[in-house]
Amino acid sequence: MERKVIVDIKGVAKHYGAGEARVDALRNLDLQVHAGEVVALLGPSGSGKTTLLNIIGCIIAPSEGQVSLDGELVFDTRWLRNDLRRLRLDKIGFIFQAHNLLPFLNATDNVALVLQLAGKSRAQAQERALELLDYLEVGNRARAMPALLSGGEAQRVAIARALANTPRIILADEPTAALDSARAGIVMDLLRKLAAEQEACIIAVTHDEKILDRFDRLFHLRDGRLEDDR
Template identity: 55%
Template sequence: MQQYGIQISGLSKTFGRGDTAVHALKQINMQIAPGEVVGLIGPSGSGKSTLLKCLGAIIEPSAGQMHIGDQLIYDNAWKISDLRALRRDKIGFVFQSPYLIPFLTTLDNVALLPMLAGKNNKEARQLALDLLTVLQVEHRAHALPSRLSGGEQQRIAIARGLINRPPVILADEPTAALDSVRALTVIKTLNEIARDYKTAVIVVTHDDKIIPTFKRLYHIRDGVTYEEQGEGRSFLEKT
């Protein structure tokens, strides 16, 4: 049986009732394997943000099923009692803006989440330093966010999203503010992270620079998705 990092079946989300109801998502089906990076594209208002918020357990769907790994987290109702712990331990978030805490160093920005999850200061900081080393920004460990380039800040944001080793990373327009070189570097980093940590990664994007990097794309329009095969790794290897 195929193992998925994240799998959704018949996922729907309706806002409002009766004549004013808005069907933002309509029977969405999606599967992303561990180690896979998948793109999600579509026009403004198509349902991308709503889908990402459902996947991130930020808003509750109206119907359907969601699995993370072999764990059923939603089946027409939440099957998890502590959604905050689910988001902390199972889902990593990377946004268009890094949202780093300005008065904390790079190291402390990344170490904060495992400390909140119960790890002691020394262990959390070592985990953070190890991950910064993997992402080749360990030399910026003691710098404040204001001293980092845009590309460095986004790598720190990826480290923060990955620090608790979640099986799923949701990236919302992670390259929109970056030039072509930095954008491709971020996408290559996400592909390396997915491969090395067996993480399922979903990237929501409007960025034409990175769309050719995906092996699979999900298009969403009017709350409905369809799948397309892309160039994927062959494109990344040429850049």
């Protein structure tokens, strides 16, 4: 059975400036990522990885092309939805290099926040947050503030937050950069498992060669163009 296309990018380009000062960050780029797939974006600094991640995350608008997310065309020369934050809240989960947990909320509340933003009641949000933390084996740190969590624990809480609203797309920016190789492997295995279970796709920017074997596909970005390596 053919898997559903979750991220569908056609002819996307992004350039900054004009005339001689014009910089082409992305050129005529096509990309399809299917449900359950875990893909990596590789490339040297300045190759356009983060720009692509920002476009898929509806953070910056492409200069040209079309973007469809979970079967919905969201960009076609302009954004077709006004509520991009709501779109992100419902469909996209973000995992950051430095976990980016809110320092004034404990682990549970960091996860529960996105649920409450999506309209869940406090009790429902807390219950689901605790479930997720237990699932990611940090349930025993549910009341801990982010400053008291180890790097691995904090990253798991961040993953729980990214998964809270059961998004179809998870965007990860160097998700294992702050972890040792053993923990990096564990986190990647976890992401693979979640992608399979939730029929979500995971797109990760990474430089970490130790975890490349955990991805289904590797995309190299060179001079704003995409090359599928696998």
